[in-house]
Amino acid sequence: MLWLCLHFFHLPVECFSGGQDAEQPLFVSEAGRIIGCNHQARRHGIQPDMTPTAARALVAHGHHHVRDPERERHALERLATWAGRFSPRVSLQAPAALLLEIEGSLRYFQGLEPLRQGILEGVRQLGHRATMGIAPTPTAAWLLARAGDETPVTARRTLAPRLGGLSIAVLPVEQRVTAALQGLGCETIGDIRALPRAGATRRLGRGLLEMLQRAHGERPDPRENWQPPARFDRQLQLLEAATDIDMLRPELQRLVDELCISLRRRDAGIRRLRFALHHRQGRPTLLPVGVLAPCRDAGHLKWLLDRRLDGLTLSGDVVAIHLRAGRFHPMPGTSTALDLLDEGHDRNVTEDWHRLIETLNSRLGEARVHRLAVHAEHRPEKAWAYHPPGSAVQQKTIPATVARPCWLLKQPVPLKSPQGKPEYEARPLLLEDGPERIETGWWDGHDVTRDYYRARTRQGQRIWIFRDRRGQRRWYLHGIFA
């Protein structure tokens, strides 16, 4: 096992700047003291341990933030998701470090040095700064990274001498313990290890010594693997308010890319994306995008998003974009290379079919594309239903003994009936078949009691009419035998 630790020593500041070195000075304070600032702020003379009041006196337009551990945690989780491209085993080391098990990745990245360079380059591109430690145990890698000692320790026998030379300042311990160590005359980790064990345990506590044992590989050091959460919820604040859709497209596409990376990390797919475009005032514009089968194809999602954007007019400037992706679905294993079996054709037809429905959905809106289902019900208006195309539909039907019309009217239309004889479009009707009495539904308040007839006009139109057996006993048109 070989562990690589990335220690993001500047994370309290970087989590506010979003990884970009902003134009504006930015400084972060904790307990009334400044603990970090960006490059711009340093140029104005801001230093750690200043009070925020003193710092604000130095810069007029600076941003002052109070340290936000929650935000740091989110930034670290994002970095962990990103680090998944270098190793399948990534774990968080709170508050500001990541541990990657890299022994299995060395071959793929052609050795330690290219891997190191790749990681450092990636960290730089993300706008972060980190020190790196490499050691056979995770705790040792972490201590080396905290010390800023970047020379890798690859062999276990060189571990103790290397750790022994580190100052006690790298240990993540309270001030009280540091003072106690200095009182004992310990300046390095090697000095602590040289102390008699029983006495040291009594004076320094069990925790510190056990941590050093883990660092030296004398005690098991299990780490929990980082799993990106099975949801995606990201808000992008736009530095410049977007006035038209073309300005938004790259930002929206960047979010889709990020989503697809985290989907690939979990080997999952998505069926529903919800974009919200936040305006300065008023309700956000919602842009739902849906697919029928779980998908993590960024190109396809972007294409559907584009169709959705085509028909959109912005009601105002957009200041922030929010992407929330619904449940992550497991992706059934697919192999695109093996199409030797005959299933290939069927799958293509199904894929094309999904693509057609997704296209229609994204352009027309989802409430306009339906599947049809029959229900086991005698009332004609309740014997059918529309369903969304992706859903599984159970078809239950009562075998019909009498012909039913292919067209049904949404609402029965009253017919004129001079002298009690029904007419359709001022044409007298011949009753061909009937009556079929439908009298049911008393249990749910929509009870009907009707006599249905099949009727024909002289022009050969066949329609389905009924006479309500209650009230005025009026005639209604309910269907057309088209």
Added chain:
Amino acid sequence: MEQAIDQLLEQPGIWRASARHPSPAHPAGSHVPSGFSALDSALPGGGFPGGALTEILHDEHGIGELRLVMPALARLSRGGRWIAMIAPPFVPYAPALAAQGIDLSRLLIIHPADSPQALWSVEQALRSGTCAAVLAWPSRCDDRSLRRLQLAAESGNSMGLLFRSQTAASERSPAALRLTLGESSGQRLDIRILKCRGIPTDTIELDTWSTTPVRAQQPLPLEG
């Protein structure tokens, strides 16, 4: 001399209207039998042209315009592809369609908001190659959009059925088959073939009412 003419006529590049040979672009298998023998024998190719547009022009609802195509749709719905109905004028009544033998799990109903969207949806459905048949009730349709639909039907090998009013009969249309449904007197439906690929027959009288199955029927056997 006669031999020379025969040799000339045997060249595959020559399409003869009098022969009931379908053109090379539309091989025999691509025709969909209507299920009514009187109509099938009158139509070149023996049915509705697959991979092309068919216009059905009628003024009144309820004279048998859907019954005319139901047997063909029932057969197509069991062929592994889907059927789309776009902008139908009424609710397609599921129990009746199921009773006619249509596999409802292969049916898609689309209600677009307006006429341009309807035409766009018809074109998408025809072009996708996943719909065996696309039935549409467009409110407005000009020559140019019909041409687009015809090309889409060809490229997606899909049977496009457009139901339009009889006023369209005087307009130009690139559809492969145009039928006018006359007022049916009693049991019979008068069908006039306005245009087809091949020799037109005059008028067909069809008894769509009593030959269509009423009860749920077994799926029709597939050809080929």
